[in-house]
Amino acid sequence: MSSSTSSEVVVEAKHLGKAYQLYAHRNDWLKQVVLGWWRSYFKPFWVLRDISIEVKKGESIGILGRNGCGKSTLLQVICGMTLPSHGELRVNGRIAPVLALGSTFDMELSGRENVLIGGAVLGLKRSEVLRKFDSIAEFAGIGDYMDQPVKHYSMGMRTRLAFSICAHVEAEILVVDEALSVGDAAFQRKCLDWIDSFRKTGTLLFVSHSMAEVRRLCDRAIWIEEGRIREQGNPNDVIRSYHRALLVEKDDVQRFTAGASRATASE
Known part of the structure; x- marks a missing residue:
């Protein structure tokens, strides 16, 4: 367990739920806007239901689950990328979301320009980003591509850049969602070493299908199933x-289907 774990709660979720609105016909969205006060024209697809967790300062938490179980959506809600449909959420501290940041890069702009924007999004002043830029570029290790449009980057290169930015914003909470799975072995090692150092003072929320990484980095694990x-x-x-469930329980495709077991927020 991280040496800095304390009783201070930095992330608290109470009965958190998230539903997306699925429309059977294209014009149903307009009907919902105009007539939604009268009736609903969509089918709710619940990806998170009744999630209640407390994350204390200094904890390192691994989040497990099959594809489509709601892991990434939970992190998106915690990071503020999407709003919960119901429930309460309180976050105390600056968050650095690695994969979320990479997915919001402007593909037409260069890596250098995206560093400036990404730093600003994560709360750094322009002068702070400029002061740290050489260190960010060195950590990313993408060489002359830093001045090329991000649309020419591979997924691994975008992840390198996103992780490098997050590693320099002095965040209290680091959110890593499968980011290490797309990098090469050398960069993965660099990231894992950096995370090891970060855990001494910060809080880690870590999604991975690598159980070895979860065992190494995390002192608590949360298994999410069907939201x-x-x-x-x-x-x-x-x-x-x-692992026992993966072996004996059928991988049910119904979990990707609106109107299945997630059709309602409560049972």
């Missing part, structure tokens, strides 16, 4: 239960 917390606790115990 709900199925189990949480010691990483070894949660991973053991998760």
Whole structure:
């Protein structure tokens, strides 16, 4: 466990839920805007239901689950990228969201320009970004591509740049959503070493399908299944239960279907 873990709660979610509005016909969206006060023209697709968690300062939490279970949506809500449909959320501290930042890069602008924008989005002043730019560029290790449009970058290069920006914003909370899975081995090692150092003072929310990384980096694991917390606790115990479920429980495609078990917010 991180040496800086304290009783201070930096992320608190109470009965958090998130539903997307799915429309059967293109003009149903306009009907919803005009006549939504009278009836609904969409089918709600619940990706998160009744999520309640507390994350204390200094904790490193791994989030597990099958594809489509709601892991990434939970992190997007915590990062403020999307609003919850119901429930309460409180976040205390600057967040650095690695994959979320990379997905918002302007493809027409250069890496250099995206560093300036990304730094500003994460709360840095322009002068601070300029002062740290050489260090960001060195960490990213993309060479002359820094002055090329990001649309020419591979996914791995965009991840390198996003992680490098997040590593320099002096955030209290680091959110890593499968970012390390698209980088090469050398960069993964650099990132893992940096995360190890960050954990001494910061809070980590880490999504990965690599159980070895979760065991190494996290002191608590949360397993999400069909938008709900199925189990949480010691990483070894949660991973053991998760692996057992993968072996004996059928991978149900219905979890991707609106109107299935997620059709309502409560049962």
